[in-house]
Amino acid sequence: RPPDAGPSSLDGGGIPSEGSSSTLPVQDTQSESFLSKIMADNPYFSAGAGLMGIGVALTALRRASTLGTTFAQRRLLVTLEIPSKDRSYPWFLEWMAAHAPQPGSGKGKGRMGFTSHELAVETSYKQHEGGSGEAIFNLVPGPGTHYFKYGGAWFQVKRERDAKLMDLHSGSPWETLTLTTLSRDRGLFPQLLAEARELAEQSTEGKTVVYTAWGVEWRPFGKPRRRREMGSVVLAKGAAERVEEDLKGFLGRAKWYAERGIPYRRGYLLHGPPGSGKTSFIQALAGAVGYNICLLNLAERGLTDDKLNHLLGLVPERSFVLLEDVDSAFSRRVQTTEDGYKSSVTFSGLLNALDGVASSEERIIFMTTNHVSRLDPALIRPGRVDVHELLGDAAPEQARRLFVKFYGRSGFNDVQSGEKEPEPETDDIQRMGDEVEQILEEEASQGRSVSMASLQGLFIRSGAEEAVESVRGLCTSRTSPE
Numbered sequence: 001r002p003p004d005a006g007p008s009s010l011d012g013g014g015i016p017s018e019g020s021s022s023t024l025p026v027q028d029t030q031s032e033s034f035l036s037k038i039m040a041d042n043p044y045f046s047a048g049a050g051l052m053g054i055g056v057a058l059t060a061l062r063r064a065s066t067l068g069t070t071f072a073q074r075r076l077l078v079t080l081e082i083p084s085k086d087r088s089y090p091w092f093l094e095w096m097a098a099h100a101p102q103p104g105s106g107k108g109k110g111r112m113g114f115t116s117h118e119l120a121v122e123t124s125y126k127q128h129e130g131g132s133g134e135a136i137f138n139l140v141p142g143p144g145t146h147y148f149k150y151g152g153a154w155f156q157v158k159r160e161r162d163a164k165l166m167d168l169h170s171g172s173p174w175e176t177l178t179l180t181t182l183s184r185d186r187g188l189f190p191q192l193l194a195e196a197r198e199l200a201e202q203s204t205e206g207k208t209v210v211y212t213a214w215g216v217e218w219r220p221f222g223k224p225r226r227r228r229e230m231g232s233v234v235l236a237k238g239a240a241e242r243v244e245e246d247l248k249g250f251l252g253r254a255k256w257y258a259e260r261g262i263p264y265r266r267g268y269l270l271h272g273p274p275g276s277g278k279t280s281f282i283q284a285l286a287g288a289v290g291y292n293i294c295l296l297n298l299a300e301r302g303l304t305d306d307k308l309n310h311l312l313g314l315v316p317e318r319s320f321v322l323l324e325d326v327d328s329a330f331s332r333r334v335q336t337t338e339d340g341y342k343s344s345v346t347f348s349g350l351l352n353a354l355d356g357v358a359s360s361e362e363r364i365i366f367m368t369t370n371h372v373s374r375l376d377p378a379l380i381r382p383g384r385v386d387v388h389e390l391l392g393d394a395a396p397e398q399a400r401r402l403f404v405k406f407y408g409r410s411g412f413n414d415v416q417s418g419e420k421e422p423e424p425e426t427d428d429i430q431r432m433g434d435e436v437e438q439i440l441e442e443e444a445s446q447g448r449s450v451s452m453a454s455l456q457g458l459f460i461r462s463g464a465e466e467a468v469e470s471v472r473g474l475c476t477s478r479t480s481p482e
């Protein structure tokens with residue numbers, strides 16, 4: 001821009017300096033010659049012109065530096081934006097929490113050299129095995145700008161909160177993290193994110209995350225739980241093995257399905273009376289193959305066919321979908337609750353969602369029901385449900401195994417014995433286990449049985465001998481098992 005044109009109001013970039021503020025926008029040659037004439041004649045104006053010159057030069061300089069900075073930002077810096085919707089957002093926050101200055105670390109600098117003055121607290125609660133808890137305060141960089149060093153490069157991280165936009169489902173404000181670094185260090189971004197992901201996975205390693213539906217997305221429900229041991233669920237002979245083998249066989253056959261163009265899906269139905277271990281077994285199975293669980297309640301308020309379809313399409317990787325008590329969702333649908341609410345998932349909506357658009361993504365659905373006879377055959381036909389397994393009341397032999405597990409030396413190590421009498425010898429436990437089996441066989445011949453959950457309850461609260469004595473009293477007659 002020619003310096004004689006002076007700063008115009010269109011400049012935008014540069015703030016007019018004092019010198020230039022006195023100048024008029026000089027546009028046409030006529031006024032220019034008029035001005036220059038006056039200025040040449042008048043010493044004050046000459047001084048003014050000098051000032052103007054400085055002002056113009058300053059403005060130009062300032063603009064050049066702004067342009068230079070923008071240029072440098074464009075050419076030399078790279079930025080990475082992580083919106084709060086993205087999956088790596090919580091991972092990165094967690095990573096920041098792990099590297100930010102923590103209370104008691106003294107110097108106010110984390111391992112990575114975080115420099116922050118605006119911190120936010122994220123409290124997590126750690127439950128110990130014995131039941132006691134401990135609150136852990138993690139200081140994460142709060143909204144604002146922070147710097148940290150990673151892999152020998154400096155990074156700027158801007159955590160911005162949008163005051164106007166709210167995530168309607170969680171009620172938390174929308175946030176964006178913007179990471180900036182020098183262009184030449186751009187290769188560190190993937191490394192950084194991979195590290196953040198690894199860290200996040202480490203904290204759930206050996207644990208099962210239970211997700212529940214939050215509006216149209218899956219959110220972890222509570223903290224990841226310790227995996228349930230397969231051995232802690234005692235099923236009738238062969239049942240657990242059948243399902244586990246089928247599942248493991250399925251998991252190894254992604255390619256087989258893809259080659260044949262078959263949707264890579266498997267459905268399991270566990271049916272049987274309440275307290276037979278359906279849910280516990282699914283938890284243990286998830287733990288055994290290192291999967292998480294997406295729990296979906298079909299009778300849930302506000303769940304519509306569309307949302308259901310959407311949710312089933314968005315299941316986090318390595319997760320089972322668990323539809324509990326599938327029968328009740330539809331018998332309840334007919335009734336309305338006191339406030340006139342009706343569940344709005346329709347049966348055909350469920351079938352559609354289960355069949356979905358053919359996608360190559362793997363999907364494993366578990367359904368449980370206490371009343372298999374109430375289920376519409378369409379729901380459990382092959383393709384929707386591939387494996388049916390009945391988990392019934394305690395079979396006599398199953399009761400014996402649970403008994404030995406509880407009281408025997410090689411049983412659970414972590415069962416709290418409370419006020420139980422000292423443990424008898426293992427041989428005695430075997431003998432008493434046989435006795436329990438015998439009692440249940442007699443009861444079964446009379447059409448009476450007991451659920452595994454009630455047996456567990458009895459074993460928790462009583463000693464071995466007392467349990468043998470009281471087990472008969474727990475048996476009830478079951479006219480229709482399902």
Ligand code: ADP
Nearest residue numbers: 232233234235274275276277278279280452453
């Ligand atoms: P369901 O889903 O069939 O109603 P759950 O899995 O919720 O049953 O079991 C309820 C309780 O009973 C749990 O505490 C579980 O540990 C115990 N339980 C039920 N069945 C078994 C089993 N087969 N082996 C061990 N524990 C069982």
